[in-house]
Amino acid sequence: MTNAMLKSAKGNKIANRQAISEVLLELAKENKDILVVTSDSRGSASLVEFGKQLPSQIVEVGIAEQNLVGVASGLAASGKKPFVASPACFLSMRSIEQIKVDVAYSNTNVKLIGISGGVSYGALGMSHHSLQDLAVTRAIPGLDVMMPADRHEAKKMIEALVEYDRPVYLRIGRNPVEDSYASENYEFHIGKAVTMKEGTDITIIASGETVRIALDSAVALQQEGIDCRVINMHTIKPLDKESILKAAEETGRIITIEEHSIYGGLGSAVAEVVSQSNPVPVRILGLPDEPAIAGKTAEVFEYYGLSIDNVRKIAIQMVGGR
Amino acid sequence: MNKIEFLKRKATEIRMELLTMIYEAGTGHTGGSLSNTDILTVLYYHIMNADPNNPKWEDRDRYVQSKGHAVESYWAILADKGFFPKEELKTFSQFNTRLIGHPNNKVPGVEMNTGALGHGLPISVGMALAAKMDGKSYRVYTLMGDGEQAEGSVWEGAMAAAHYKLDNLVAIIDRNGLQITGTTEDVMSLEPFGAKWSAFGWEVVEVDGNDIEQLVTVLENTPNVAGKPTLIVANTVKGKGISFAENVAKWHHHVPSKEEYQLAMEELSKQLEVQQ
Ligand SMILES: Cc1ncc(C[n+]2csc(CCOP(=O)(O)OP(=O)(O)O)c2C)c(N)n1
Ligand SMILES: [Mg+2]
Numbered sequence: 169m170t171n172a173m174l175k176s177a178k179g180n181k182i183a184n185r186q187a188i189s190e191v192l193l194e195l196a197k198e199n200k201d202i203l204v205v206t207s208d209s210r211g212s213a214s215l216v217e218f219g220k221q222l223p224s225q226i227v228e229v230g231i232a233e234q235n236l237v238g239v240a241s242g243l244a245a246s247g248k249k250p251f252v253a254s255p256a257c258f259l260s261m262r263s264i265e266q267i268k269v270d271v272a273y274s275n276t277n278v279k280l281i282g283i284s285g286g287v288s289y290g291a292l293g294m295s296h297h298s299l300q301d302l303a304v305t306r307a308i309p310g311l312d313v314m315m316p317a318d319r320h321e322a323k324k325m326i327e328a329l330v331e332y333d334r335p336v337y338l339r340i341g342r343n344p345v346e347d348s349y350a351s352e353n354y355e356f357h358i359g360k361a362v363t364m365k366e367g368t369d370i371t372i373i374a375s376g377e378t379v380r381i382a383l384d385s386a387v388a389l390q391q392e393g394i395d396c397r398v399i400n401m402h403t404i405k406p407l408d409k410e411s412i413l414k415a416a417e418e419t420g421r422i423i424t425i426e427e428h429s430i431y432g433g434l435g436s437a438v439a440e441v442v443s444q445s446n447p448v449p450v451r452i453l454g455l456p457d458e459p460a461i462a463g464k465t466a467e468v469f470e471y472y473g474l475s476i477d478n479v480r481k482i483a484i485q486m487v488g489g490r
Numbered sequence: 491m492n493k494i495e496f497l498k499r500k501a502t503e504i505r506m507e508l509l510t511m512i513y514e515a516g517t518g519h520t521g522g523s524l525s526n527t528d529i530l531t532v533l534y535y536h537i538m539n540a541d542p543n544n545p546k547w548e549d550r551d552r553y554v555q556s557k558g559h560a561v562e563s564y565w566a567i568l569a570d571k572g573f574f575p576k577e578e579l580k581t582f583s584q585f586n587t588r589l590i591g592h593p594n595n596k597v598p599g600v601e602m603n604t605g606a607l608g609h610g611l612p613i614s615v616g617m618a619l620a621a622k623m624d625g626k627s628y629r630v631y632t633l634m635g636d637g638e639q640a641e642g643s644v645w646e647g648a649m650a651a652a653h654y655k656l657d658n659l660v661a662i663i664d665r666n667g668l669q670i671t672g673t674t675e676d677v678m679s680l681e682p683f684g685a686k687w688s689a690f691g692w693e694v695v696e697v698d699g700n701d702i703e704q705l706v707t708v709l710e711n712t713p714n715v716a717g718k719p720t721l722i723v724a725n726t727v728k729g730k731g732i733s734f735a736e737n738v739a740k741w742h743h744h745v746p747s748k749e750e751y752q753l754a755m756e757e758l759s760k761q762l763e764v765q766q
Contacts, residue, residue, distance in 0.1 A: 208637060208670050208677055230640030230678025231607055231669065258606065291517065291583040292591040295558070295605030463585040 171354035172364035172398075176346050176384055180319065184340040185283050187319035189214040191326045192251060196225050202330065203227055203243060205252045207236045212342075213253035213283050233258045237266035237278070244276035249330065256282025256339050257289075260301035271335045272310040279329050280337045285315075286377070286427035287455070287469075288342035291462040298339070299455050303432025305337040306405050312336045312358070313405040315376030317348040321402060324356040332358060341377050341427070343465065348379045348400065361408035367397030369487050371415035371422050375401045375434050378425045378474065385479035392480070394487050404434055409441050416446045421486045423451045425474060430454040451482055493536065497702045499765045501531040504570070505731045506758045507579070508562035513751045515583040517591065521728040521741040522560030525666040525699070526633060529724055532705040533631060534567050542572035545598040551628050552617050554602055556610020557635035557664060558592040559743075565589055565597075573599035608641025610634060611661060615650050618659040618719075629713075633662045637669025640678045645690070651719040652691030659719040660712050661692075664699065666728035670742050684723050692721040699724025732757055 196202040196218070205227045210216050219226045227243070229235045233254055240250040252259065259282045260267075271278045282301060289296035305313045312334055316322035322340060329336055348364065356362075364379065365386050374382035379400045386396040397419055399411055415422060422442065424435035435452030442448055455472050469475060491499075504527050512518030534540070538551040555564055562582070569576045574597060581587040588596045592605035602613055614632040621628055638644065651659055663683075671677050680686075684694045693715040697708045705724070713720040728742070729735030732754040735744075746754060 206671075208640075211670055228671070228677055230674075231637050232640040232642060232678070234642055235640075262606065289591075291587065292559075293594060293603070293605060295592055295603065461585070462583070462587050462590045467585045 170362050170364055171350050172383065173347055173350045174365060174383055174387055176380060178346055180347050181344050182319045183214070183342065183344045184316055184319055184322040185214045185342070187322045188281065188326050188340065189218055191323045193218045193221060195327070195330050196222055199249070200225065201247065201249045203248050203250045205229065205236060205240045205243070205250050207231055207233050207254045209254045209283065212255060213281070215253060233262040234266055237263040237280070238270055240278045241266065241270035241274065241276040244278045245274070249277060251279045251281060253281045253283055255296070256285035256298035256301050257296050260298055260304060260337070264304060267305070267311065267337070268308050272308045275310055276335065277333050278335055280335070282337060282339040284342040285339040286341055287460055287465055290464045290468070293462065294459045297460055299429045299460065300432070301337070301339060302404055302426070302428045302434065303436070306432065306437065310335060311405070312403065314338045314358070314403050316340060316402055317376060317379035317400050318345055320347065320349040320352045321356065324352060325402070328356060328358055339376065345377045346380050348383060359403045359406045359408060361411040362400040362402065363411065364398040364400050365396070367395040368419055369395045370483050371397040371399060371419045372425060372479065373399045373401050373412070373415070373422060373434065373438055374425045375404055376427060378427055381474060381476060381479065382425055384476045385483070388476055388480045389483050392484060394483060396483060401434060404437060407437050407441065412438055412441045413445055416442045416448045421449045423453065423479060423482060423486070425453040425479060427474070428454050430456060449486060451486065453479065494703055494706065495765065497531055497535055497706070499762065500535055501528050501702065502731070502758055502762045502765060504531060504563055504566045506755060507566040507570070509746065509751065509754055509758070511562050511566065511579055511582045513746050514580070516745055517583050518562050518745060519559040519743050520745065521668065521735060522557060522635065522664065522666070523562040524730045524732065524735065525726040525728045526557070526560055526664045527563045527730070528700050528702055528705060529633065529662055529664065530563050530567055532702060532709055534571060536706060537709045538631065539628070540599070542599065545573060549626060549628050552601055552614070552630045554610045554614050554617070554630070554632040555593050555604055556632050557607065557638055558604030561592050564593060568597065568599045571599070573597070607635065607638040608643040611644050611647030612650070614659055614661070615647050615654070615656060618651070618656040619654055621658050622654070622656070628658070630659050631662065633664060635669070636663055636665045636667065636674050636680060637677065639663070639680055648687065648690045648692065655717040656719045657713045657715065657717055660722065661719065662722045662724050664726055665723050666726045668728045668737070668739050668742065670739070672739050687721040691718065693718045694721045694723065696723045696725065699726035700730050731761065
């Protein structure tokens, strides 16, 4: 039972960062070792309230993302459970050597939360987009990579991460996303993909905020008589290869959709698996290899075909060619 | 009208323009753009050699805006100087614009793309070093935020500039005392600030960064020590010019409501009347 919401019920106003900060505050009240570490980023991370209620459990380093991750790794090496929260663009680029060496290589229990991920910052431009973060973090041994689909999954993910003694990079967006789950009432396991909808003609694999687009596309495809499976790959590493190969075997074609460069992210990860075991056609939807056009998330998604309409068209093409 | 009066008036006009851009776009970095308006006005209308009709002129002075987020005053000035049509300011932060929320070198007059803090000084060191190599006399100006000073790369650049004796490099710090979370001294203390730069081998000058006259005097006489880069600590007020935005942290990226916008424009109009 996945508890997925096939039809979108528009109206959620709670951003994933808000959901995360609420659960972190609850958990940190009970465990003094849980810390948040910020780089003039507590406002963007919705952690102002955390800082007010637990001032001794927030460490502020100022606008210094390398120091941020270095300090967090030292805290972790000394028994603390630091949750770093900083814009995904800076965290995954400015601090990447600290992530590779101080966190992943030294295996310190640091949780890295990349906020305002993808193109959340809209017209602030490429310096503020994080469209390479999955590619770079995925290639670092010892670092897990995750993206929650909605506020329910974000909460369950944080609860799981508090008990998970490994370095993790977790990316979320800035704005509220429509729910993909009806409630928190479902089983969540790190590294185990969720089949949001069964289907036999084609599979759409999505992560993070594109899961909602995948579900909406599947509903649209039903009307075309196409029975579409939807997989929520909330953990991009370690990747649930089994679910991918099962989808390849049972549906014969795959579309991936992600808020990331077409290079090195979810689509690449899926293609790496199928090409080596069961090479079925895979179409990778993401942002092309160019500085993204300026605009709000919805405008940018529409422009690059991360839309229900485009997924529908591509699915019809692929299934038509069966 | 004498030069000082002209510059004061210009700065107020730029404030009105940038506020309108932010209000209409519904996004922008209001406080930091208002704090650096006077500095940019003096640089662009009095100090720097720049030619809007030949933006790539090889002897031009270079300007790198390291605190890229406060781009609105910069766009307003570049448009007013004629680097691109003023009409284009209406596209600020809109779909498919080149006038995005940070400096973008697809726009004439902009040298480098910035937005990630802590990049401007190392870039400027490279430009100043190239001028020395080529025996050119252009100067390089860069503007940094005070919150930005927490970035290690600022101090890496600081060391290199002194090492290479870059007396053609002028770095200006918009010392408005605020960053996003609150005051710089609460978030990550900087003081004794000027002393840090002196210890790194820079010639340090302090100025009221919202006082046009002082800025003119200091920048006209800069750089003033051979073999040393110059650091100007420009003490400013974040949100300068709009009484209710001054020194209020949330105005970092607060977008004025309709009421706030009208009040602010009234205040600025009154300042303009006095400056007639
Ligand atoms: C590397 C990097 N980290 C974080 C940010 C996000 N950010 C944008 S503006 C800002 C605060 C800047 O404060 P300050 O340097 O004092 O600028 P000002 O007060 O002049 O606006 C921050 C943290 C960024 N743009 N770049
Ligand atoms: Mg400041």
